[in-house]
Amino acid sequence: MSMLGKPMDRVDGVLKVTGRARYAGEYPEEGLLYGSVVSSTIASGRVLRIDASAALALPGVVEVIDHGNRPPMAGDDEQYSDEDAADGKPFRPLYNDRVLYNGQPLALVVAENLELARHAGSLVRIEYVEHPWSSDLRAELGNAEPAPAELPEPRGDFDAAYAAAAYQVHATYETPAEHHNPMEPHASTVFYKADGSLEVHDKTQGTQNCQTYLCQTLGLEKEKVRVLAAFVGGAFGSGLRPQYQLPLAAMAALKLRRSVRVTLTRQQMFTFGYRPRTVQHLRLASDAGGKLVAVAHHAIGQTSRFEKFTEHVVEWSGMLYHCDNVKLSYDLVPVDLYTPLDMRAPGAALGLIGLECAMDELAEQVKMDPVTFRELNFSDHNQNEGKPYSSKALIACYSEGKARFNWARRKAEPRSLRNGRKLVGLGMAGGVWEAMQMPASAKASLGKDGTLTVSTATTDIGTGTYTALTQIAAQAAGMPPERITIKLGDSSLPKAPLQGGSFTISSVGTAVQQACEALHKQLLTAAASIDPDFATVTLERVRFTESALVWGDKQLSFTDLVHASAVEAIEVQVDAQPDKKREQFSTATHSAVFAEVEVDEDLGTVHVTRVVSTVAAGKVVNPKTAHSQILGGVVWGIGMALHEETLTDHAFGRHMNHNLAEYHIPVQADIGQIDVVFVDEEDTVVNALGSKGVGEIGLVGVAAAVANAIYNATGKRVRDFPITLDKLLDGPAHL
Structure with missing residues (x-):
């Protein structure tokens, strides 16, 4: 029976409704420190002085980090990669004394608990010099300039056709700015390891994008940074780019050599990207x-x-x-x-x-x-x-x-x-x-217990990716869904694009499908090592049941095939590309x-x-x-x-x-x-x-x-x- 097109219940549903699905701001650790962001109250200017003395005087406040005492950043403010970046100079929190917008993070208070960190943040005093500014699109229309967009070339003669037409409409429509506001606020929990490496749990739509960002901005080796996002409580695009709580938490962990969590408040969720007016x-x-x-x-x-x-x-x-x-x-x-x-x-x-x-x-x-x-x-x-x-x-x-x-x-x-x-x-x-459809990779691994594990770095932002990929794997591998485990949201897994644009199933799903199909070839090769008769058999002539490879009256169980291969699991990884016929x-x-x-x-x-x-x-x-x-x-x-x-x-x-x-x-x-x-x-x-x-x-x-x-x-x-x-x-x- 085909698994595709069937209304299957979410495989992660029980974990979510019972609270066992952990999100970025929920991972515990003994001695974990908490960061609270202090934001700008002006729209443009420079910071003259940050007075954190009152905050630091409170017992339990560990540090107040700002542009003057942060850990070093690599390169300058133009030298880092972000898969969803726009043209220009990307914003980096605490990079220098410039204030670029109202609500910009200017300091991070780190304390032994969240309530103390937030209270201490209210005691930090910042002196500015303000610069002229404007936040109103309508007031600035005279400064409009062509966007660096790859627009289709004009076709035909619009002006002549419009002027000669029997019916015409000329209208102006205005849409406002909108903010994403997913249920889960942006949060990053950074576990500092004894060897100086970082295990990062982030609310993101792309773990590998965040890994690259941290390595390039903070000068870290990729092997020293692992980013995870097993569950994401909605994002709607807000997690396509690394948001500022991520580098702030990482900077605090590196500076203090302690594990740190930074969670943005609902108000601070309005201090980064949005749908433009x-x-x-x-x-x-x-x-x-x-x-x-x-x-x-x-x-x-x-x-x-x-x-x-x-x-x-x-x-x-x-x-x-x-x-x-x-x-x-x-x-x-x-x-x-x-x-x-x-x-x-x-x-x-x-x-x-x-x-x-x-x-x-x-x-x-x-x-x-x-x-x-x-x-x-x-x-x-x-x-x-x-x-x-x-x-x-x-x-x-x-x-x-x-x-x-x-x-x-x-x-x-x-x-x-x-x-x-x-x-x-x-x-x-x-x-x-x-x-x-984007290039994507996936690994299919059949263990000695006969269960199939499929892994890829993509995330599930609440859209049902775990479930859909389970169905695709079950269909391609010919196995029941209950014997399949999908691993997602880990930068160490096979490469996957950001989850967005409605292309995850088309891209990652195709990779999962191809990986499971390629696994069949590996199983046939393993069968030949057990029974020489299988050495001359093609894939088209064998059948795969829920737990065995079958040819005529011969049958070899998956568990026997794995054991015969003398490995813990038979694995195959596939790098899928969009088909040329597209x-x-x-x-x-x-x-x-x-x-x-x-x-x-x-x-x-x-x-x-x-x-x-x-x-x-x-x-x-x-x-x-x-x-x-x-x-x-x-x-x-x-x-x-x-x-x-x-x-x-x-x-x-x-x-x-x-x-x-x-x-x-x-x-x-x-x-x-x-x-x-x-x-x-x-x-x-x-x-x-x-x-x-x-x-x-x-x-x-x-x-x-x-x-x-x-x-x-x-x-x-x-x-x-x-x-x-x-x-x-x-x-x-x-x-």
């Missing part, structure tokens, strides 16, 4: 029949003064629909805040807001149903790349979504449907996300999102009563965990549409709602019925598994679908996100 200008045009003839998407995003972080916001507008005249551009505005960071569905979650809202506005001008309009402009090629899609079941997503959602009840005229005093609106949007195609997941809203006519409050998300993601390895991924994405999309924004006090360059009470996200009462549908889609090009990944696609398009539904309910186009009741009530007393 954007201003997006969309110009779309069609002919009289509704065919797109011109698309221009210009986005402006904020970045820090020291790095040029570039989102992939506009590319989607050149690939989702067919259009021969396209112009895409992206500018950056430097501000005195930290560098933005990839956040779930980076770029697409923002760019599809602009594109799909503008598509809705253009469909209205053409007087065409929004779904029909999109079907008319379907493209089976990615025109940005000039390649056909390996598969694109988007039409099936539209069709299935319309049926499940009962789209036929939608009225084109806004304010046509009511539920008492509430206006009812129906809206939809399309979605797209690249189906990528190069001729463009690969992507697609979706169609349908949303129903009710808007209180007097109060302006919005409730999303129903969402149908139809997804084309190739072969879904585990529909149960994949379903949850889409559910989570839809909830987040509702939050993007109606709730979520980081509010910055530009008088201080400081984020104001830096807690989970004031940083608004949807709660249970905000969520109505969500229906998730995976349409059938076979793809033999994307990878041997046929899997495209679902981590990102569930979020893409949701906010636009909700916004379009709000317009259908009220007749008001709100282009400044999130769509809060004050924006809906702006103008007449009633909607």
Whole structure:
């Protein structure tokens, strides 16, 4: 029986619900010290003096580390590797006396317990000289400059096609900064070993990335640093780059030759990367029949003064629909805040807001149903790349979504449907996300007890990676899942890419599949050493049962094969690469999102009563965990549409709602019925598994679908996100 496509329970579920799954800030050790970060209270300037005398006078306070007494760093502030770094000079905590943003770590108090460390931190006094600064994207638009992005070249003649078109839309959409806020805050526990080596437990999406970072910044040998992340309590992109608690904890451990833990507070979770604020200008045009003839998407995003972080916001507008005249551009505005960071569905979650809202506005001008309009402009090629899609079941997503959602009840005229005093609106949007594959390695090891251990350095950030890889290994090895152990989250394991971009299963899953298949070859070789008859047998002629190799009436158990090999385990490691046949195609997941809203006519409050998300993601390895991924994405999309924004006090360059009470996200009462549908889609090009990944696609398009539904309910186009009741009530007393 095939294990792929089966709704298997999480193999790590019991560990998590019983509390036996340890996270980065939970590993114990006798004599462990605790660090508390002291943060900047200005947005730009220099530190003149740090007075830690009052803190150091407290019994139990061991040290206060700052730029003046930290351990040495290797090289300068440009010489280190980070797989998710932006162009520019990456930030290093305690590197010098410069203050680059409000909330920057300037000192670390190390004490015998966390409460004491935090109290001592409040006693540290810092004197500054302030420099002129600005944290407001809008105020700095005049300083925008082209981003260092590899954008598709313009195609056709946009200006001429737009000017001559029968219908045109020219609209500006704004999205706010958002912070990741996973349930588990960022933490690093660094165990200092007798030989001077470091065992680091970090909240990260890439253990090997963190290992490289620590070695290069602190001048350490790779053999002296091991980074582990067995369990990660959510990340959404916040763990792609090493965050500052990691080097601070390592510096303290090296300086004191003691084990140290640094855990960031919820407020400090707002002092590093975030989804950047954007201003997006969309110009779309069609002919009289509704065919797109011109698309221009210009986005402006904020970045820090020291790095040029570039989102992939506009590319989607050149690939989702067919259009021969396209112009895409992206500018950056430097501000005195930290560098933005990839956040779930980076770029697409923002760019599809602009594109799909503008598509809705253009469909209205053409007087065409929004779904029909999109079907008319379907493209089976990615025109940005000039390649056909390996598969694109988007039409099936539209069709299935319309049926499940009962789209036929939608009225084109806004304010046509009511539920008492509430206006009812129906809206939809399309979605797209690249189906990528990265090089990855995995090891399969069959022990004397007949159990299979598969290992790779990738992490599981809560997406179900342990479970999906168990299913892939069981399928490839022909063994039951209960006899398979997956080892993840360890920098000493076979190389794996960062977990992000929805490419973990495509990349690491392929490596696991190939490693288990290669193990079969090793077992056949071992069989030949026991029984010479097996020396002439090919893999195609033998069978592998749950515990034995079988050929005709001959059978050799796995345990016998391992024992005969005179090793503790038969092992094979595979370095998997993307298949060359991918190069001729463009690969992507697609979706169609349908949303129903009710808007209180007097109060302006919005409730999303129903969402149908139809997804084309190739072969879904585990529909149960994949379903949850889409559910989570839809909830987040509702939050993007109606709730979520980081509010910055530009008088201080400081984020104001830096807690989970004031940083608004949807709660249970905000969520109505969500229906998730995976349409059938076979793809033999994307990878041997046929899997495209679902981590990102569930979020893409949701906010636009909700916004379009709000317009259908009220007749008001709100282009400044999130769509809060004050924006809906702006103008007449009633909607």
